Amino acid sequence: MLDHYPYYVAAWIFLCGLYGIVRSRHLVHTVISLAILQTSTYVLLLAIGFRKGGYAPIFADISPGVVTVDPVVQALMLTDVVVEVTVIALLLAMVVKAYEQGGTTSPDDLRYMRG
Amino acid sequence: MLSPALFVAVPLTVAAMVAAVRDLLPRWITDLVAILTAAFNFVIAGLWTLHAIHQTQVYWFGNWFPRGHMAVGIGFVMDGLGCGLASLASLLTLLALIFSWKYVESGQRHYHPLMLVFMAAMCGFSVTGDIFNLFVFFELMSTAGFALCGMKTREPAPLAGAFNFAVTNTIAAFMVLTGIALLYSATGALNLAQMGLLLAGRHDRLVLAALVFITTGFLVKAATVPFHFWLPDAHAVSPTPVCVLFSGLMVELGLFGAMRVYATVFQGCVATTHLHWIFVAFGGFSALWGAMMCFAEHHLKRLLAFSTVSHTGLMTLAFGLWSKDALTGLFIYLTAHALVKSGLFFTSGVVLHRFRTISEPALFGRGKGLKWTGLVWFLGGLGLTAAPGFSLEMGETMVTSHAHWAEAIFILAGALTGAAVLRVGLRVFVGMGDRGPSDRSAEVDEMPETSEAEKRINWSLFTPGLLCIGGSIALTFWDRFMDAAWSSSMRFMDFRSYALAVYGHAVPLAMLAAPHEDEKLAMALACLRVVLAVSIALWAVLHLKLPRTLRWPSFLEGSMRPVRQLQSGHPGDYVAWLTLGVAVFGAAAFWLGL
Numbered sequence: 001m002l003d004h005y006p007y008y009v010a011a012w013i014f015l016c017g018l019y020g021i022v023r024s025r026h027l028v029h030t031v032i033s034l035a036i037l038q039t040s041t042y043v044l045l046l047a048i049g050f051r052k053g054g055y056a057p058i059f060a061d062i063s064p065g066v067v068t069v070d071p072v073v074q075a076l077m078l079t080d081v082v083v084e085v086t087v088i089a090l091l092l093a094m095v096v097k098a099y100e101q102g103g104t105t106s107p108d109d110l111r112y113m114r115g
Numbered sequence: 116m117l118s119p120a121l122f123v124a125v126p127l128t129v130a131a132m133v134a135a136v137r138d139l140l141p142r143w144i145t146d147l148v149a150i151l152t153a154a155f156n157f158v159i160a161g162l163w164t165l166h167a168i169h170q171t172q173v174y175w176f177g178n179w180f181p182r183g184h185m186a187v188g189i190g191f192v193m194d195g196l197g198c199g200l201a202s203l204a205s206l207l208t209l210l211a212l213i214f215s216w217k218y219v220e221s222g223q224r225h226y227h228p229l230m231l232v233f234m235a236a237m238c239g240f241s242v243t244g245d246i247f248n249l250f251v252f253f254e255l256m257s258t259a260g261f262a263l264c265g266m267k268t269r270e271p272a273p274l275a276g277a278f279n280f281a282v283t284n285t286i287a288a289f290m291v292l293t294g295i296a297l298l299y300s301a302t303g304a305l306n307l308a309q310m311g312l313l314l315a316g317r318h319d320r321l322v323l324a325a326l327v328f329i330t331t332g333f334l335v336k337a338a339t340v341p342f343h344f345w346l347p348d349a350h351a352v353s354p355t356p357v358c359v360l361f362s363g364l365m366v367e368l369g370l371f372g373a374m375r376v377y378a379t380v381f382q383g384c385v386a387t388t389h390l391h392w393i394f395v396a397f398g399g400f401s402a403l404w405g406a407m408m409c410f411a412e413h414h415l416k417r418l419l420a421f422s423t424v425s426h427t428g429l430m431t432l433a434f435g436l437w438s439k440d441a442l443t444g445l446f447i448y449l450t451a452h453a454l455v456k457s458g459l460f461f462t463s464g465v466v467l468h469r470f471r472t473i474s475e476p477a478l479f480g481r482g483k484g485l486k487w488t489g490l491v492w493f494l495g496g497l498g499l500t501a502a503p504g505f506s507l508e509m510g511e512t513m514v515t516s517h518a519h520w521a522e523a524i525f526i527l528a529g530a531l532t533g534a535a536v537l538r539v540g541l542r543v544f545v546g547m548g549d550r551g552p553s554d555r556s557a558e559v560d561e562m563p564e565t566s567e568a569e570k571r572i573n574w575s576l577f578t579p580g581l582l583c584i585g586g587s588i589a590l591t592f593w594d595r596f597m598d599a600a601w602s603s604s605m606r607f608m609d610f611r612s613y614a615l616a617v618y619g620h621a622v623p624l625a626m627l628a629a630p631h632e633d634e635k636l637a638m639a640l641a642c643l644r645v646v647l648a649v650s651i652a653l654w655a656v657l658h659l660k661l662p663r664t665l666r667w668p669s670f671l672e673g674s675m676r677p678v679r680q681l682q683s684g685h686p687g688d689y690v691a692w693l694t695l696g697v698a699v700f701g702a703a704a705f706w707l708g709l
Contacts, residue, residue, distance in 0.1 A: 014289075023687060041289055090261055
């Protein structure tokens with residue numbers, strides 16, 4: 001049960017993010033919810049790479065035979081962070097522009113195209 | 116032979132350099148540099164395609180070759196279809212850049228670098244052999260796409276469209292990443308071929324869950340109903356050259372991503388024949404839904420956007436049939452559709468340039484003077500119906516050659532989308548009938564993309580559209596195109612030959628002649644589609660002259676309000692639909708797949 005705990009946490013965070021976006025009434029809130037949703041992938045990746053009693057995968061001061069956690073998922077996570085920062089920055093810039101244009105930060109008032 | 120890394124590296128480098136010095140350079144130099152880069156990419160990708168058709172080419176970055184079964188490096192695996200898509204991406208970007216010569220007023224400082232990044236991402240996405248790189252290129256493509264979509268920051272509508280686009284597609288990307296993480300936990304590998312080998316024969320919930328996450332993530336990009344809501348909003352507000360790349364290729368690449376992972380990783384483990392029916396169902400439904408919405412639309416770009424939903428749905432259906440014929444047909448259809456749809460978007464851009472509006476009622480009868488533009492538009496409409504003489508018809512005949520029941524969906528979707536385009540043509544370029552009904556989205560107007568002074572249609576605006584439509588006709592005269600698609604599709608489906616190529620034992624492929632289908636039947640069906648499309652279009656345009664009992668087709672055009680209200684423009688609603696779609700897909704996959 002406890003072995004699977006991080007996976008439940010990841011699923012829970014993902015759903016929290018989704019719920020936040022669906023029910024959002026403020027564009028910044030929407031963006032932050034998206035960032036939270038994204039965090040679930042960090043938890044998932046780190047849980048997958050975890051080894052019990054594993055060292056940090058820096059082989060400068062430990063011998064190659066020692067058990068370490070998986071460095072690949074950590075690299076994936078770093079890439080993931082970069083991707084997230086780009087998207088969140090872009091989205092926040094759009095929110096700022098939308099506020100300048102329309103004077104509103106509510107997704108309900110931003111529905112110019114519909115039907 | 117030039118390294119294949121170039122067609123990703125060169126545009127990225129040029130994009131960075133152009134972005135750094137763009138303020139110092141006059142506009143025409145940035146234009147020229149961007150056009151030359153796209154042309155260079157087209158040549159390189161084209162040359163590699165010619166190689167890859169005969170033998171899958173593999174390129175390992177930094178010469179990190181596989182050790183035994185362990186793929187330690189990151190590689191490009193260039194098969195015929197992947198390389199073909201990279202060439203198509205470069206070609207469309209080239210045409211889009213030519214179209215935007217002296218064009219796109221607002222946000223023009225960011226335009227060229229973003230277009231080049233977008234092209235690099237599309238090329239990399241098509242040929243990468245590493246699942247994590249697939250995600251990275253997917254995200255690069257998306258991020259450049261969000262920025263390009265919201266480029267006209269002086270208006271609020273593009274910001275709303277880009278915001279919805281960004282939120283839904285980012286969630287999709289994280290679903291793909293979740294799926295990738297699950298696969299990594301099962302295999303410890305990220306190379307597609309190695310994963311496929313390690314998972315062979317394994318059939319459990321974990322892999323099936325990964326399939327659901329990865330496939331639905333890619334299908335959001337492919338705008339399958341109910342994941343499609345972002346697409347019309349994004350297309351309606353993007354600058355015309357960007358629409359061309361979105362509709363022409365980006366959406367279809369989403370489907371290609373799903374197919375690539377399916378063919379390599381899942382084919383040997385969880386894939387069952389029952390599972391294919393999910394794709395058929397989602398695709399068929401999207402095709403009909405998109406066609407219906409397309410006919411009800413009066414904003415030219417939005418109309419074309421819904422037709423993309425419909426046609427990508429047809430392609431998803433073809434993917435679900437998963438046979439050599441269907442796949443060959445799919446890729447011919449994809450190429451032909453990219454050309455026809457780009458031609459139509461270019462033409463709508465010309466109309467926007469000339470008349471400063473893009474709504475059908477406002478344009479009524481104003482295009483009478485534009486004979487050539489009108490001709491291209493009508494040809495495009497016929498192309499969308501897959502009329503005889505267009506390469507879409509070739510693709511469609513291949514797809515349905517062993518699944519005749521699918522022909523019904525193709526006929527309905529093709530006839531309705533074609534009829535919508537022809538209806539616009541009749542009203543705008545011929546001035547027939549009346550203005551027709553208007554609607555809310557048609558009244559949201561777009562700021563013109565060109566400066567007020569210049570209203571003439573110069574060659575750079577007109578030629579790309581003509582070339583695209585002409586190209587879709589010319590492809591039918593090129594026999595080797597069909598054979599190449601046939602041979603490459605066989606390669607694409609055959610995981611064994613893919614894995615052999617990755618591990619350095621590529622087998623040359625003799626060019627196989629594609630089978631010839633029953634041409635009389637195909638011709639008859641194509642004529643039936645054209646007759647249907649033309650009569651629906653005429654019916655809609657002339658409905659007021661008809662007796663009252665015969666006016667019911669105008670129902671399709673005017674009073675679909677309850678259905679159209681689903682397209683609410685609210686990001687929360689779209690994400691709710693997305694979640695529902697994933698749940699339905701997942702439930703169906705677990706029911707049919709286990």
